Amino acid sequence: MKMLRSGRARAEIRGGARARGLDPLSLAGLACLLLLVLLALGSLVDAAGDPDAIVGPRLRPPGPGWWLGTDNLGRSVLPRVMEGVGTTLLLSSAAVLVTAALSAGFGVLAGYRGGYLNELIMRVVEVLYSFPAIVLAVLVAAVAGPGQLAALAGIVLVTIPLMTRLVRAAAVAVAGRDYVTAAVISGARLPRVLGRHVLPNVAGTIAVQGTYALSVGISVEGGLSFLGFGVQPPQASLGVLIRQGGTYMMAAPWLIIGPGAVLVLAILSINVFGDGLRDRFEPRETRSLV
Amino acid sequence: MRYRLACGAAAVLTATSACAGGTAAAPGTPGGAGADATAPPGYLALADGKLPAGGALTFAVHIDSGAATGLDPQLADVATSWQLMSLVYETLVTVGPDFAPKPALAESWETPDPKTYLFHLRKGVAFSNGREMTADDVVGSLRRLLAAKSVWRGQLGPVEKVVKVDAGTVKVTLARPYTPFLAALANVPAAVLPMKEIEAGSLDPAKQMLGTGPFKVKDHRQDVSWSFVRNEHYWDKGKPAADSLSVTIAPEEAARVAAVQNGSAALASLGNVDSAAMLAGATDVKVATQATTDFYYLMLNSRNPKFADPRVRQAVNMALDRKQIAEVALGGQGRPTGVTPAGLPGACDPATLPSATGGGAAGAKELLAQAGAANLSFTLSIYATEPAPAVAQVIQQNLQQAGVTVKIEQMDEASWAGKVYGKAPATFDSALSWFAGYADPGMVTTWWNPDVAGFNQGFMRADKDLNTLIARAGETPAGPERDKALAEVCAKADTDSQMVPLVTRPATIAYRADAVSPSLYATEGYGNLLRLVADARVKRG
Numbered sequence: 001m002k003m004l005r006s007g008r009a010r011a012e013i014r015g016g017a018r019a020r021g022l023d024p025l026s027l028a029g030l031a032c033l034l035l036l037v038l039l040a041l042g043s044l045v046d047a048a049g050d051p052d053a054i055v056g057p058r059l060r061p062p063g064p065g066w067w068l069g070t071d072n073l074g075r076s077v078l079p080r081v082m083e084g085v086g087t088t089l090l091l092s093s094a095a096v097l098v099t100a101a102l103s104a105g106f107g108v109l110a111g112y113r114g115g116y117l118n119e120l121i122m123r124v125v126e127v128l129y130s131f132p133a134i135v136l137a138v139l140v141a142a143v144a145g146p147g148q149l150a151a152l153a154g155i156v157l158v159t160i161p162l163m164t165r166l167v168r169a170a171a172v173a174v175a176g177r178d179y180v181t182a183a184v185i186s187g188a189r190l191p192r193v194l195g196r197h198v199l200p201n202v203a204g205t206i207a208v209q210g211t212y213a214l215s216v217g218i219s220v221e222g223g224l225s226f227l228g229f230g231v232q233p234p235q236a237s238l239g240v241l242i243r244q245g246g247t248y249m250m251a252a253p254w255l256i257i258g259p260g261a262v263l264v265l266a267i268l269s270i271n272v273f274g275d276g277l278r279d280r281f282e283p284r285e286t287r288s289l290v
Numbered sequence: 291m292r293y294r295l296a297c298g299a300a301a302v303l304t305a306t307s308a309c310a311g312g313t314a315a316a317p318g319t320p321g322g323a324g325a326d327a328t329a330p331p332g333y334l335a336l337a338d339g340k341l342p343a344g345g346a347l348t349f350a351v352h353i354d355s356g357a358a359t360g361l362d363p364q365l366a367d368v369a370t371s372w373q374l375m376s377l378v379y380e381t382l383v384t385v386g387p388d389f390a391p392k393p394a395l396a397e398s399w400e401t402p403d404p405k406t407y408l409f410h411l412r413k414g415v416a417f418s419n420g421r422e423m424t425a426d427d428v429v430g431s432l433r434r435l436l437a438a439k440s441v442w443r444g445q446l447g448p449v450e451k452v453v454k455v456d457a458g459t460v461k462v463t464l465a466r467p468y469t470p471f472l473a474a475l476a477n478v479p480a481a482v483l484p485m486k487e488i489e490a491g492s493l494d495p496a497k498q499m500l501g502t503g504p505f506k507v508k509d510h511r512q513d514v515s516w517s518f519v520r521n522e523h524y525w526d527k528g529k530p531a532a533d534s535l536s537v538t539i540a541p542e543e544a545a546r547v548a549a550v551q552n553g554s555a556a557l558a559s560l561g562n563v564d565s566a567a568m569l570a571g572a573t574d575v576k577v578a579t580q581a582t583t584d585f586y587y588l589m590l591n592s593r594n595p596k597f598a599d600p601r602v603r604q605a606v607n608m609a610l611d612r613k614q615i616a617e618v619a620l621g622g623q624g625r626p627t628g629v630t631p632a633g634l635p636g637a638c639d640p641a642t643l644p645s646a647t648g649g650g651a652a653g654a655k656e657l658l659a660q661a662g663a664a665n666l667s668f669t670l671s672i673y674a675t676e677p678a679p680a681v682a683q684v685i686q687q688n689l690q691q692a693g694v695t696v697k698i699e700q701m702d703e704a705s706w707a708g709k710v711y712g713k714a715p716a717t718f719d720s721a722l723s724w725f726a727g728y729a730d731p732g733m734v735t736t737w738w739n740p741d742v743a744g745f746n747q748g749f750m751r752a753d754k755d756l757n758t759l760i761a762r763a764g765e766t767p768a769g770p771e772r773d774k775a776l777a778e779v780c781a782k783a784d785t786d787s788q789m790v791p792l793v794t795r796p797a798t799i800a801y802r803a804d805a806v807s808p809s810l811y812a813t814e815g816y817g818n819l820l821r822l823v824a825d826a827r828v829k830r831g
Contacts (some may be wrong), residue, residue: 053686054618072564073618073680076660144579146701234683248542251568 008055015195016187032269036262040086043079051079052234059252071244084236089266091237092217095155100210102156103163104223108198110164111171122168129161134223141229151230155220159213166209169200177249179199186242211274215267238263241266291792315748326578331623331690332387332812334578337531337825338552347532349820350546350555352675353609353703354513360496363481364431366439367745369584369726369817372478374482376818377518377535378418379481379501382428382460383472387811389583389634389729391472395423395482395502396460404467409460416523417484418506425454432440432462442479443521444742445733446752447471447764455817467765469772470730474786477728477816504530504824513539530824543676547800550575554803555830559819560798561676563621574804579623583631583727583734583815584795586615586624586681588670591749593715594786596668601661606720607645609654609692617795619680624793626782629735632794633813636773638780645784651691658692668719673706681792682722714748721749724795726757732763738783750788805829 020029042048047053048067053075068077110121126137137154140209143228144150180197188196218238224230225239233240238259245256326335355361355371363375382396383813393399396409415423432452436443447468455461465563474480484500487493493500499507502525516537520530538555540546543562549555551572562568566577590606592599597603612626621785630637640646649656670685672678679700686696701709710721725734737743739757740750759782763775783789799819801808806829809822 024415044687052683052687054614058618059567072621073683082357100385232700233679234686247562250570250571251564 029269029272043082087237107167111168341827350558473730605654605657630731654692716748
């Protein structure tokens with residue numbers, strides 16, 4: 001009996017370890033993401049050529065010299081897609097970092113302190129949440145003026161409500177745990193309680209939600225640039241390229257196929273990777289936390 | 291003042307373009323890209339007069355008339371406003387397909403001497419309220435325009451007196467000869483207004499349109515739509531052929547393209563230079579490109595320390611590859627131009643200008659080094675409507691060859707206009723826009739005199755020599771002497787380089803061949819795609 005118990009325990013431990021690892025699909029997502037990052041890094045050293053240089057005739061289909069064709073200014077599409085991946089990933093990642101930092105602060109404070117502070121933060125977040133994402137982003141861009149800063153601010157405002165709500169929910173659950181109570185009884189001050197005991201235990205939620213925010217950020221950047229509020233010419237972003245490709249979809253379909261495929265791949269791989277992270281950080285038994 | 295060029299510049303963005311790889315006809319020459327094979331010389335299409343009159347026309351355009359100036363045609367300073375107002379208002383003279391003046395509200399005119407014009411008014415002309423147009427309306431309108439803070443005032447030249455000779459004749463006396471006078475009278479700001487009603491206070495022309503034109507306004511929702519209906523009192527019997535004209539404001543090019551494809555608009559102005567190629571497979575859709583005298587130009591703000599030194603401006607001008615701008619940004623449908631619009635009779639040859647013979651990028655580099663601006667870097671402010679971003683990016687590439695770094699700042703049209711024309715002195719470095727080129731090669735040169743133009747005083751300093759040359763070209767009668775005078779203006783403006791002409795601007799219109807039989811000139815000087823819309827026949831059933 002004891003042996004059986006012990007065998008079961010070992011099996012549970014092994015199963016737990018498997019649950020805490022990344023499944024093959026998530027690893028594939030991560031690999032795709034790394035590939036996109038490599039592409040973006042390649043654009044930094046003009047590995048496929050200068051994305052802004054006019055290299056050939058206008059609107060030529062893929063061929064030697066321009067493997068993904070040329071655009072309406074005779075620029076090779078390949079280096080522009082590479083630059084676009086970099087711009088979009090960088091912009092979205094920076095925005096998600098800002099979102100994560102703000103959401104962690106507000107969410108943990110609201111969840112742990114409760115009361116009026118919780119009410120204030122949550123009502124503001126709910127107001128933001130009530131706006132359709134792209135409308136909110138366009139509003140920000142209209143006020144701040146088009147450009148990367150506006151796109152970044154737009155992504156932050158769009159992604160902050162959901163992450164703050166989830167972090168707050170996780171913080172509410174953690175706040176009642178014994179180790180937090182023990183820390184408070186032992187005289188720990190608020191910053192220490194939050195920084196040492198609450199925040200590390202909601203970090204998984206932030207990481208998981210961060211990946212979703214990243215995919216939302218990419219979509220929002222795409223949407224903003226599509227509407228002309230995003231990055232400025234001649235810099236390429238996936239949104240800019242898709243906007244341009246959409247205009248020429250019938251006459252020059254190669255303009256939209258490349259960036260469109262990359263955008264789908266980026267969002268898909270981030271989502272799949274995010275799923276994997278969720279399985280790792282939030283095993284099924286503990287998902288009730290959020 | 292309401293910026294955006296009195297000249298149809300920026301705002302007009304009405305359209306640009308034609309089929310990929312197509313070649314627009316030169317302004318002043320018959321035929322244009324997409325011309326109907328059966329159209330006579332000078333026309334892209336001619337309405338089929340055998341079709342019955344009546345029916346409703348629909349037109350999609352990218353921008354409404356300027357709201358800030360209201361509906362007063364004398365204050366309208368952009369070609370999109372002129373285009374819409376031309377449906378309601380008419381002028382004493384108009385222009386034909388060859389840019390020659392032809393009668394409109396004046397049945398004929400005489401010029402007993404170069405300083406005197408006698409206009410014999412057309413009989414039986416009435417405003418859309420039924421009241422007959424009189425010589426007093428004509429005199430009052432011109433006097434009102436001369437007294438108004440209108441940018442078009444500068445185009446009328448040295449008008450000294452406007453008097454009524456008799457019930458059917460009006461005399462205009464100039465202080466000195468002014469060759470472009472008739473061409474200046476042919477634009478909407480010089481329209482004949484119902485002065486009796488305006489003076490009586492029963493009509494505010496800024497809020498209500500009442501003219502002698504083929505249509506009258508039924509409804510207008512700013513930036514949304516216009517609804518025009520036939521003016522039953524129109525003097526040209528049988529016109530307009532259509533009962534009504536609905537204009538939809540659709541800023542997105544894709545929306546206008548879709549409107550023509552799905553038939554919700556019978557006509558649409560298009561801005562993309564590849565529109566014809568993109569609509570090539572669309573059933574019953576035809577795309578025609580008018581060659582225009584309009585041209586894009588680069589503003590280099592001489593009140594900004596970066597461009598205060600003329601050598602720096604000249605270097606930028608020298609580094610520009612106009613041929614590449616025309617080929618790449620405009621898909622081969624524009625052509626290099628000097629300040630006198632390429633293609634108009636008497637226009638200068640841009641290939642002979644100092645900037646074209648100065649050594650290109652290498653010469654520019656040398657000049658910049660001499661001026662102590664070897665690492666010149668500046669911002670180019672543009673509006674987002676195509677093809678402005680394409681033109682800007684080619685300029686950026688051109689200047690990179692000369693070691694100049696250009697940062698492109700793209701914004702919506704209103705913000706752009708505020709930045710460029712809203713402050714004096716202006717704070718921008720450089721900006722891109724376009725001028726309508728009109729029907730006389732000397733007209734647009736007037737805008738190179740900021741004292742006359744007014745709208746560019748915030749970023750342009752008056753050049754006394756250039757102003758003298760412009761005035762001289764205006765006074766010189768058409769002929770070889772005037773061509774020479776205009777060539778001097780061209781060269782001086784090129785050296786001055788505060789406003790740098792680039793390439794001509796084609797204009798594209800798409801229409802449904804199963805819904806409308808339009809008339810279109812092959813060439814246009816005032817940005818008016820609707821110039822012959824009163825002739826258009828609606829196809830029904």
